[in-house]
Amino acid sequence: MTTTAPATRDVYRRTLLDLARRDPRIFCVDSDMGGLEDTFGAELPGQYVNVGIAEANLMGVCAGLAAAGLIPFANTMSGFALWRAGEQLRSDIAANNLPVRVVVTHAGLSAGHYGPSHHALDDLAVARTLPNLTLVAPADAVETEHAVRAAVDHPGPVFIRLGRVATPAVHSRPYRFELGVAVELATGDDVAIIAAAPRPVGVALAARDELARAGVAARVLNMHTVKPVDRAAVVRAARQTAGIVTVEDHLTTGGLGGAVCEVVCAEQPCRVTRIGAAESYLDAVADEETLLAVAGITVERVTEAARELLGHRARSVALR
Amino acid sequence: MTAAPDPLPAVAARVRRTVLDIAATEHGTHVGGSLSAVDLLVLLYAEVLRVRPEEPDWPDRDWFVLSKGHASAALYAVLAERGYFPPEECLTYGRPGSRLAGHPLAKVPGVDFPTGSLGHGLSLATGVALAAKRTNRPARAFVLLGDGELQEGSNWEAIMSAPAFGLDNLVAIVDRNHWQITGRTEDRIPLEPLAERWRSFGWTCEEVDGHDFGALREAIAGVPRMTARPTVLIARTVKGRGVPIFEDRGRSHYVRLTPALYQRALAGLRSRERETS
Numbered sequence: 089m090t091t092t093a094p095a096t097r098d099v100y101r102r103t104l105l106d107l108a109r110r111d112p113r114i115f116c117v118d119s120d121m122g123g124l125e126d127t128f129g130a131e132l133p134g135q136y137v138n139v140g141i142a143e144a145n146l147m148g149v150c151a152g153l154a155a156a157g158l159i160p161f162a163n164t165m166s167g168f169a170l171w172r173a174g175e176q177l178r179s180d181i182a183a184n185n186l187p188v189r190v191v192v193t194h195a196g197l198s199a200g201h202y203g204p205s206h207h208a209l210d211d212l213a214v215a216r217t218l219p220n221l222t223l224v225a226p227a228d229a230v231e232t233e234h235a236v237r238a239a240v241d242h243p244g245p246v247f248i249r250l251g252r253v254a255t256p257a258v259h260s261r262p263y264r265f266e267l268g269v270a271v272e273l274a275t276g277d278d279v280a281i282i283a284a285a286p287r288p289v290g291v292a293l294a295a296r297d298e299l300a301r302a303g304v305a306a307r308v309l310n311m312h313t314v315k316p317v318d319r320a321a322v323v324r325a326a327r328q329t330a331g332i333v334t335v336e337d338h339l340t341t342g343g344l345g346g347a348v349c350e351v352v353c354a355e356q357p358c359r360v361t362r363i364g365a366a367e368s369y370l371d372a373v374a375d376e377e378t379l380l381a382v383a384g385i386t387v388e389r390v391t392e393a394a395r396e397l398l399g400h401r402a403r404s405v406a407l408r
Numbered sequence: 409m410t411a412a413p414d415p416l417p418a419v420a421a422r423v424r425r426t427v428l429d430i431a432a433t434e435h436g437t438h439v440g441g442s443l444s445a446v447d448l449l450v451l452l453y454a455e456v457l458r459v460r461p462e463e464p465d466w467p468d469r470d471w472f473v474l475s476k477g478h479a480s481a482a483l484y485a486v487l488a489e490r491g492y493f494p495p496e497e498c499l500t501y502g503r504p505g506s507r508l509a510g511h512p513l514a515k516v517p518g519v520d521f522p523t524g525s526l527g528h529g530l531s532l533a534t535g536v537a538l539a540a541k542r543t544n545r546p547a548r549a550f551v552l553l554g555d556g557e558l559q560e561g562s563n564w565e566a567i568m569s570a571p572a573f574g575l576d577n578l579v580a581i582v583d584r585n586h587w588q589i590t591g592r593t594e595d596r597i598p599l600e601p602l603a604e605r606w607r608s609f610g611w612t613c614e615e616v617d618g619h620d621f622g623a624l625r626e627a628i629a630g631v632p633r634m635t636a637r638p639t640v641l642i643a644r645t646v647k648g649r650g651v652p653i654f655e656d657r658g659r660s661h662y663v664r665l666t667p668a669l670y671q672r673a674l675a676g677l678r679s680r681e682r683e684t685s
Contacts, residue, residue: 115542134542137573145531145565152535155520156547157467160535176562180528184514184521 093229093257096250096286097193101127103236104161104191108135114240115153115160119146121193124163143168147176147188154186159240165199166192166208166249170215181245182218189239191248195225196285196337197370197379198251209365209383212284213342215247216315222267223315225249227289228258231312234265242267253376255286258293258310270318276305279394280325283335284311284344287380291363292335295390306394317347323356331359331397333390337380340364359400361393416621419489420450421681424650426485426498428665428673435502435510436664440654442482444585444645445552447619449486452550456628461491464517468546471520471536475529476554476583477511484508484516492518527560529553530580534570537578537638548577556588559597564609571610576632580611580640583618585647587658606640618643652676 093099105128108114116128118138129136137153139146143164150160162169169177169192181188192211199206215223222242226232232250239246246267263271270282273289274296283292289310296306307329309321325332332352334345345362352358365383372382380386427442453459457470474483481501488495493507493516500506507516511524521532533551540547557563570578584602586592593599606613612634616627624643631639647661648654651673654663665673 112543137538139565139569140572142565142569144527144562145534145569148528148531148562148566149535149538149569151521152532152537152549153539154535155532156471156536156539156543158539158543175525176528176531179525180521180532 093254095252095254096226096229096232097252099229099232100191100236100248100250103233104128105131107237107240108132111159111240113157113159115158117146117150117153117160117162119143119164121163143173144176147173148180150188151176151180151184151186154181154188155184159187159189161189161191163191165194165206166211167194167206170208170211174214178218182221185220185244187243187245189246189248191236191250193250194252195249196251196287197376197383198253198337200252200376200379201373203373204369204371207370209337209339209370210342211249212314212336212338212344213346216342216347220244221315222246222313223249224267224313225285226312227284227286227310228255230257230259231265235312238265238267249285251286256290258286258289268313268316268318270321271310271312272307273310274306274308276307277328278305278330279397280307280309280329280332281335281390281394282309282311282322282325282332282344282348284314285337287376288335288337288385291385291387291390294387295394298387298391299394304394304398311344314344314347317351319351319355322348322351326352326356326358330401331361333361333363333393333397335363335385335390337385338364339367341367359397361397363389363393414621416450416454417684419454420447421677423450423482423485423489424677425674426488426495427481428651428670428677430481430484430498430501431663432665432667432670433499433501436662437481437501437510438478438661439481439663440587440647440657440660441476441554441583441585442479443649443651443654444618444647445476445479445482445583446650447621447624448552448581448583448643449482451621451624451628453486453490455625457550459518461518464492470547471533471549473521473529473533473549473551474512474523475551476526476557477523480508480510480512483512487516487518490518526554526557527562530563530566533578533580534566534573534575537570537575538573540577541573541575548579550579550581553580553582555582555584555586555599556593558582558599567606567609567611570638574636575638576634576636578638579628579631580638582640582642583645584642585645587647587661589661591658603642606642610637612637612639613642614639615642615644618645619649650677650680652680
């Protein structure tokens with residue numbers, strides 16, 4: 089569990105190059121990210137484009153390439169894709185349902201000491217408002233490769249949200265990856281923990297171990313596809329457990345926790361505790377793991393939230 | 409032997425009439441910037457663009473992006489004239505259930521990209537032209553830009569990038585009518601020296617009378633003038649062109665024509681036609 093896998097970004101880049109060698113429709117469109125020009129660009133210059141430091145143009149050009157029949161992978165950072173080039177992403181790509189694959193790094197707090205200009209604690213919320221867009225936050229390197237391969241032939245736009253540095257492996261064995269279908273990483277009917285992205289999934293699994301030591305069986309769902317969220321898996325968790333704890337490297341508004349709440353409110357009401365960053369702009373200088381702790385995205389808060397949910401259930405059972 | 413008369417002025421007159429018809433519907437429309445663009449659109453669709461109205465998605469077609477999407481009335485009138493849909497449909501503009509919105513939607517036959525938010529079209533056309541280049545297809549991309557629209561910074565990202573990609577199959581046309589909503593462009597955020605600016609970014613640039621079909625034909629026939637260079641034509645136009653009460657008037661930007669004003673506008677259009685024929 090603590091094995092450090094390659095960085096999701098590196099796996100993505102290798103996978104993309106591998107796919108593009110066999111499929112001339114696949115284009116790597118760079119916004120001067122560094123590291124793509126001397127790998128993908130050197131090997132497949134005909135399928136490589138660098139628009140420079142210009143994210144609005146990046147999205148517009150990708151929309152044009154996709155409309156003309158190609159499969160462009162747009163490369164930028166999460167916050168820049170959604171805020172600086174958000175209108176192009178919305179109006180030119182998502183609204184036209186064009187098969188652009190936007191692959192971003194620096195999601196959540198993964199930019200660490202770079203500071204809040206490079207953090208994206210709101211990316212899930214913004215991306216989730218875009219109809220047609222499929223939003224994927226792979227939990228590790230293995231899942232990143234699955235997601236990138238699955239994205240190639242997906243009919244609409246796909247947004248894949250990656251971190252910056254290497255994170256622990258979540259999936260030690262091969263498994264069946266399907267866009268929109270959550271992966272059950274641990275079984276259990278006492279309480280459910282639903283997480284997305286590398287660090288939050290790691291936090292969820294550690295909380296599960298902690299709870300297990302106290303005799304609590306927590307189900308852990310890796311909700312790699314945040315949009316469309318796996319409604320059936322959420323409803324099952326709501327029905328079969330004392331409640332749901334969501335974990336994300338994101339504000340508690342509008343992201344994974346918001347998506348889960350929308351489902352349970354409509355289909356199977358239950359208690360949901362959202363673990364994420366409070367509404368603020370974090371200006372602490374630290375690495376990702378420290379920032380997550382500062383933001384309160386910790387194993388302790390998850391186990392505490394799970395125990396509270398179990399306590400609520402015990403009280404409501406006693407009252408009957 | 410006398411040369412056959414140019415058929416395009418008559419087409420342009422019909423298109424201008426349709427723009428006025430649309431301006432007389434319930435919501436009115438962007439009249440000034442539609443009328444300034446009419447002759448450019450008429451020439452493109454009549455003689456320049458390789459398109460098949462009966463097969464709008466023909467893969468080897470030339471692409472056209474109306475980046476100044478508010479000139480939709482002129483585009484609809486020209487697309488109808490070219491046979492993409494019946495001319496009567498133009499009068500459904502803005503009505504519930506119509507395909508014709510204030511800014512063009514992708515569901516309108518012949519519209520490759522919906523537009524309306526300024527500063528998007530040149531990047532889209534750049535992408536399309538780039539795809540054609542890289543896949544060795546004959547398609548060209550044309551984009552019509554407003555002049556005020558060039559105040560949007562995203563244009564300059566695209567203007568910088570297209571020469572770097574060697575896109576001699578990309579043609580931008582600037583509808584240089586010198587007006588934006590609140591006044592003359594040069595009194596707001598000046599665009600001049602506009603041609604010099606485009607050239608300094610690596611484009612082949614030509615200034616041309618945007619209402620002179622002969623001059624426009626000649627300018628477009630010469631494209632591309634240089635291998636690997638994108639082309640921009642700065643078309644000197646008159647806002648509200650063809651209808652004297654609107655010509656070079658800022659207030660023609662958006663007009664809903666009352667019946668009385670509609671009659672005045674039509675009479676003006678007819679008198680201009682007589683002057684030029």
